[in-house]
Amino acid sequence: MSRSIFSTLYLRSLRTPRLDFRRNLTYSRFLLAEVTNDGPAVTATNRAQITAKRFWKTVGIEERPDCFVVNLDKRPLKTPSGVILEIPKSKRLLASLIAHEWDNQDILIKPFALPLTSLAARAVDNFQNEESRRTAIQALLKYLDTDTICFFTETPAHPLATDNPRSLIDLQEKHWAPLLDWARKEFDTEIRRFDTVMFAKQPKETIEKIQRVLESLNPWELAAVERAVYATKSLLIALALVKGRLSVEEAAQTAHVEVTCQIQNWGEVEDSHDVDHQELRRQLGSAAILLV
Numbered sequence: 001m002s003r004s005i006f007s008t009l010y011l012r013s014l015r016t017p018r019l020d021f022r023r024n025l026t027y028s029r030f031l032l033a034e035v036t037n038d039g040p041a042v043t044a045t046n047r048a049q050i051t052a053k054r055f056w057k058t059v060g061i062e063e064r065p066d067c068f069v070v071n072l073d074k075r076p077l078k079t080p081s082g083v084i085l086e087i088p089k090s091k092r093l094l095a096s097l098i099a100h101e102w103d104n105q106d107i108l109i110k111p112f113a114l115p116l117t118s119l120a121a122r123a124v125d126n127f128q129n130e131e132s133r134r135t136a137i138q139a140l141l142k143y144l145d146t147d148t149i150c151f152f153t154e155t156p157a158h159p160l161a162t163d164n165p166r167s168l169i170d171l172q173e174k175h176w177a178p179l180l181d182w183a184r185k186e187f188d189t190e191i192r193r194f195d196t197v198m199f200a201k202q203p204k205e206t207i208e209k210i211q212r213v214l215e216s217l218n219p220w221e222l223a224a225v226e227r228a229v230y231a232t233k234s235l236l237i238a239l240a241l242v243k244g245r246l247s248v249e250e251a252a253q254t255a256h257v258e259v260t261c262q263i264q265n266w267g268e269v270e271d272s273h274d275v276d277h278q279e280l281r282r283q284l285g286s287a288a289i290l291l292v
Contacts, residue, residue, distance in 0.1 A: 012119050052109050058224055059103040061095050068095035072102060079121040087120065091220075094120065115286040119223050123290070127219035137214045137223065145201050148234040148255065149176040154195045168261040175254040182245055183236050187213060191236070205216060213239065224287040231255070231283040241284065242291060248284045256279065 056072035067086040076084045080108075087095040098116050105113065117136040126132040152172050177193075184191050189209040194200040217225060221242055228238035232255035240246040246254065253260070257277065 006048060008237055052187045054105050054107055054109060056102070059099050061099050063089075068092065070095060070099045070102065077102070077117075079125045081125045083124065083184075085117075085120055085124060088220075091290075091292065094289060097289060115282065116289060118219075119227060119286055122226070123210060123219040131176040133215075133219075133222065136178050136226060137211060139209055140214060140235055143229055143233065143235040144207060146197070146231065146233075147236050149179055149236055150191065150193050150279055151197065151200070152176065152193055152195055165261060165265055167264055168258065171257045179236060179240055179245070179254060182240065186243065186245070204216050210235070210239075217242070220290050224290040227283055227287045231280055231287075238287075241288060248288050251284050252277075252280045 057147045058071075058073055060071045060074070062069045062071050063078070064086075068091070069086060069089060079085050085098075094116065098120060100113050101117055126136065153168050180191055180193060187209055189206045191206060192200075192201055206244055207277070214222065215224065224243050225235075225238045228241050228251065229235050232238060232251065234255060237246065237251050239252055240254075241248070256277075277290060
């Protein structure tokens, strides 16, 4: 998919109706400043968090020798910790979309409509610091033992059984099995599949190898992986997205196999399934843009 088409689809997603506001406030967690004895740093992101009102008139992009900077009323956008949000020269599209996020805000600020700003701030504030990187990586590794795509439904003993629908088993084999095969080859390690959560645990060697993979990621890639993991509850899906094995749509379908089965068998619940459908793609889309 071309950059122009991809960015257009992403911008449209920011206007998706019927969003669950409480759920989308999770984006604003990454906008919170570090609190010192003197209180939080006063930056554009913090001010937006506190006032919830638009306080700027113009948005622009400034090209500097080694980076892009988004300006609000000619003042550079800063991260919650108070440093200028410097976007690498290789990420012109990201700079343009962050500027659009701020320019697209109305009178009242919508934190859920600043996903790229929060991701970029996360990369700059947290993932250029070794201690913060180690903490985040250890948290992500915990998802490997409970990774969504490692837990397959048992084949029903009777063809008419309804406890484990055949459609669910087929979807798991279609979306999950090939991805597990890819991960085993890509990372050259054993990745077990289970049919129960009892005593489910990946080998120590596997954990160590995936840890080295995460440690090799740059701050932008690590921020993208983190968001994708929290959105899909799967470290393997997140890595497949960052490594280019899955597109945003493929990653979303892989993460929502069980939801897809529910809809196929019992129908869609309005204002629940449809909202989750758009929200998952919004989060994965923001992670993917960070990699462009």
